[in-house]
Amino acid sequence: MLSPGDTTPDILRAHPGVKRVPSPKLELFMCDDFLPPDLCDRLIELIEADRRPSTVADYNGDAAFRTSETCDLDVKHPAVIDLERRLHTFNGMDPAHGETPQGQRYAVGQEFKQHTDWFNPGGADWEKYCSTAGQRTWTFMIYLNEVEAGGGTRFKVLGKTVQPKRGKLLCWNNRKPDGSGNVNTLHHGMKVRAGVKYVITKWYREKPWG
Numbered sequence: 001m002l003s004p005g006d007t008t009p010d011i012l013r014a015h016p017g018v019k020r021v022p023s024p025k026l027e028l029f030m031c032d033d034f035l036p037p038d039l040c041d042r043l044i045e046l047i048e049a050d051r052r053p054s055t056v057a058d059y060n061g062d063a064a065f066r067t068s069e070t071c072d073l074d075v076k077h078p079a080v081i082d083l084e085r086r087l088h089t090f091n092g093m094d095p096a097h098g099e100t101p102q103g104q105r106y107a108v109g110q111e112f113k114q115h116t117d118w119f120n121p122g123g124a125d126w127e128k129y130c131s132t133a134g135q136r137t138w139t140f141m142i143y144l145n146e147v148e149a150g151g152g153t154r155f156k157v158l159g160k161t162v163q164p165k166r167g168k169l170l171c172w173n174n175r176k177p178d179g180s181g182n183v184n185t186l187h188h189g190m191k192v193r194a195g196v197k198y199v200i201t202k203w204y205r206e207k208p209w210g
């Protein structure tokens with residue numbers, strides 16, 4: 001039986017316009033126009049209004065590893081309720097397994113170097129981030145605007161870079177079939193060269209969140 005913190009390619013593909021990136025290395029899907037422009041604008045306003053420096057787990061000594069800013073979205077705000085409803089209709093997942101959705105903002109020169117969204121079970125921060133809710137299962141990411149230059153999301157193992165496009169969703173399974181982290185999910189939020197980049201990130205867990 002499907003765990004409540006999981007979804008399947010069949011569920012995702014039931015949504016019009018969803019395409020799987022053809023690779024046996026990971027389950028990666030894309031969908032243009034997942035969010036309407038007016039909702040993108042409302043979410044950008046929320047990110048602009050309330051942001052903090054982004055953080056990383058298992059700090060590796062590189063202070064420039066993730067230079068963006070993060071907004072912890074207010075789950076009671078109507079725009080965030082609308083966002084979450086669309087995500088859960090789409091992925092069929094139990095909302096209780098979702099982390100609080102975040103917005104990420106990248107100014108010119110800011111980036112998130114190559115990383116995975118799953119946590120290292122042997123890492124220093126495993127206990128802090130995973131003791132209650134377990135490992136991350138799926139990542140859902142949505143670009144909220146067009147970026148003038150740069151700011152693509154590069155999946156090095158696949159040799160694929162996705163360019164930001166307003167309303168476009170990207171989602172992938174962070175695990176291999178045996179449940180362990182899939183290194184093929186390595187990705188890099190590349191430097192913005194001109195303009196500002198805004199994205200939504202929503203991660204799901206094996207167990208209920210919070």
Ligand SMILES: O=C(O)CCC(=O)C(=O)O
Nearest residue numbers: 112152153188189199201
């Ligand atoms: O901004 C991007 O393109 C990637 C963001 C990302 O990987 C993350 O927030 O975990």
Ligand SMILES: [Fe+2]
Nearest residue numbers: 115116117187
């Ligand atoms: Fe990521």
